[in-house]
Amino acid sequence: MKQPLAFIHKWLGLVVGLQLLIWILTGIYFNWVDHRIAKGNELRQSSSHTVKPFPIDIIDLDEKHFIGVKRVELTHLAETPVYQLYYSLPAHNNQKQDVKTFHAETGLPFSLTQNTVKNIASNSYSAEAEISDIELMYPPHTDLAGEENPLWRVVVNDSAQTHIYVSPITGKVIAHVNNARRLHNIMFMLHFMDYAKTGGFNHTLITVFAVLNLIFVGSGVLWLIKKLPMMVHAVFSSGKKPIELLQNNGSSGVHALVPKGEVILHSLRNVNIHLPSICGGGGVCGSCKFQTPDTLPVTEADKAHCSPQELAHGIRLACQHSIDAISKISVP
Amino acid sequence: MVLTDIHFIHGESLLKPATPISSPTVPFSELAKAYPRADSVTLLTIAKSTVYKVEFEDAATHVIDAKTGKVLAPISTSKALAIAQQSFADSRYADKIKSIHYYSETDSPPSDVSPRWLPFWRVEFDAPLSPTLYIQANTGEIVSKRHDMWRLFDWMWRFHIMDYDDGENINNPLLMFFSVISLFGGVAGATLLVQRLRAPQATQKGEVI
Ligand code: FES
Numbered sequence: 001m002k003q004p005l006a007f008i009h010k011w012l013g014l015v016v017g018l019q020l021l022i023w024i025l026t027g028i029y030f031n032w033v034d035h036r037i038a039k040g041n042e043l044r045q046s047s048s049h050t051v052k053p054f055p056i057d058i059i060d061l062d063e064k065h066f067i068g069v070k071r072v073e074l075t076h077l078a079e080t081p082v083y084q085l086y087y088s089l090p091a092h093n094n095q096k097q098d099v100k101t102f103h104a105e106t107g108l109p110f111s112l113t114q115n116t117v118k119n120i121a122s123n124s125y126s127a128e129a130e131i132s133d134i135e136l137m138y139p140p141h142t143d144l145a146g147e148e149n150p151l152w153r154v155v156v157n158d159s160a161q162t163h164i165y166v167s168p169i170t171g172k173v174i175a176h177v178n179n180a181r182r183l184h185n186i187m188f189m190l191h192f193m194d195y196a197k198t199g200g201f202n203h204t205l206i207t208v209f210a211v212l213n214l215i216f217v218g219s220g221v222l223w224l225i226k227k228l229p230m231m232v233h234a235v236f237s238s239g240k241k242p243i244e245l246l247q248n249n250g251s252s253g254v255h256a257l258v259p260k261g262e263v264i265l266h267s268l269r270n271v272n273i274h275l276p277s278i279c280g281g282g283g284v285c286g287s288c289k290f291q292t293p294d295t296l297p298v299t300e301a302d303k304a305h306c307s308p309q310e311l312a313h314g315i316r317l318a319c320q321h322s323i324d325a326i327s328k329i330s331v332p
Numbered sequence: 333m334v335l336t337d338i339h340f341i342h343g344e345s346l347l348k349p350a351t352p353i354s355s356p357t358v359p360f361s362e363l364a365k366a367y368p369r370a371d372s373v374t375l376l377t378i379a380k381s382t383v384y385k386v387e388f389e390d391a392a393t394h395v396i397d398a399k400t401g402k403v404l405a406p407i408s409t410s411k412a413l414a415i416a417q418q419s420f421a422d423s424r425y426a427d428k429i430k431s432i433h434y435y436s437e438t439d440s441p442p443s444d445v446s447p448r449w450l451p452f453w454r455v456e457f458d459a460p461l462s463p464t465l466y467i468q469a470n471t472g473e474i475v476s477k478r479h480d481m482w483r484l485f486d487w488m489w490r491f492h493i494m495d496y497d498d499g500e501n502i503n504n505p506l507l508m509f510f511s512v513i514s515l516f517g518g519v520a521g522a523t524l525l526v527q528r529l530r531a532p533q534a535t536q537k538g539e540v541i
Binding site: 017 | 333334335336337338339342344350351352353354355359360361363364365367368369370371372373374375376377389493502503504507508511512514515518519521522524525527528529
């Protein structure tokens, strides 16, 4: 491993490069997309609810109901006055909720009927909704990563294959999931590398990739810095210089005028001499060899690709030396 | 960003878990009679006392003592302090208050909290990462919790989406510009890599790097 930076950069590129491209492409998608549409909300509307007054004959819950309860709410659920008892207060709505609901007039357990759910769903949909199926689904939900609660799934018969999810606890619409949203979900899964569908990015796989990627980029930057003096030189020097092109047997050949201040590989291109190059002048492929009778230092890359005999015969890599350092050259 | 637990960032560990309510002296039915047009009536614990929070459609809110049935005045300085100290999870620092500030509806709020919670009290603890609690002045509820890691994460997010003013707009042209350039860089790099791997061994010494 004569050139550690190039070595690291190449092999890490192979490991994390694909994911890096995925991050860039999905990033462009998030940057470009209209998030209201991508989240599936193109046809979503908020339903205007009118507050119904509480009836006068609200009953009070028996004291034993309050044991272990963190919060009690008297409200309306689908126009019915209800008590809702919260046994836990999760920080996010998608986390597991523990709620009991009672009818505030009868004191009996209350839950939304299929018909009510259907109404809630169609009221949230701004077009005419032809509903083909209603079902109470349990987590994990294919359409909603990270959702830990059961949800009503209302299937709308439209071209975007919309599924409307309604919370049985709050009676609120959780999401409209259509094909646009499914694409968005896939993009999120790829961006977060969330193949386990946790809905988040705190997992080992992405951590490992993030660290490797940092090393990948870091090695590239260092490599570039190492090459920078040569590149700067090429940019700021101007003018041409003559160079003698030797025959293969070493006898004198023709003279050519080539640009100064560039690496040999690039300078020679101006007189239509194209040395082979696979890595584009990175000093890593070893294909751009040339020979010169002039004395030249031996770079790391020269050492990596030329045998001691070759080096002794003045063979070097054309991408590693400036044209300024030689006056004669023979190319294979 | 992936290394830090997002729940920690959100400050979910700054507060003690909510305490269960004790059953109210004034029953729900009385509240329903007094406020029939309320959107909701909620019984909850705020700093050890059980209260009713009555919310209306226009976002107006009353807080009522569940023992006496009296409407409670907005939170005073000492009450805000008490709420902050009683809710703070780390007992070593609970009584170490660095600063307390009141922000009225017309004040411009600090940048790490949403203005929709105004008016509120800002209570900062003299503890590692400068934990800060925002207490809604009308209800006494803790509406926001911040610490330095949240603030750092917020900036990392701005760098992530390259939106440096408020960090809210992902659809910004600067990000588009740089991501398209990155895409070119990425594709060029991938091409070079494929060439390298396909190329026959070009070195005679045989060291493949
Ligand atoms: S061009 Fe690849 S080593 Fe010189």
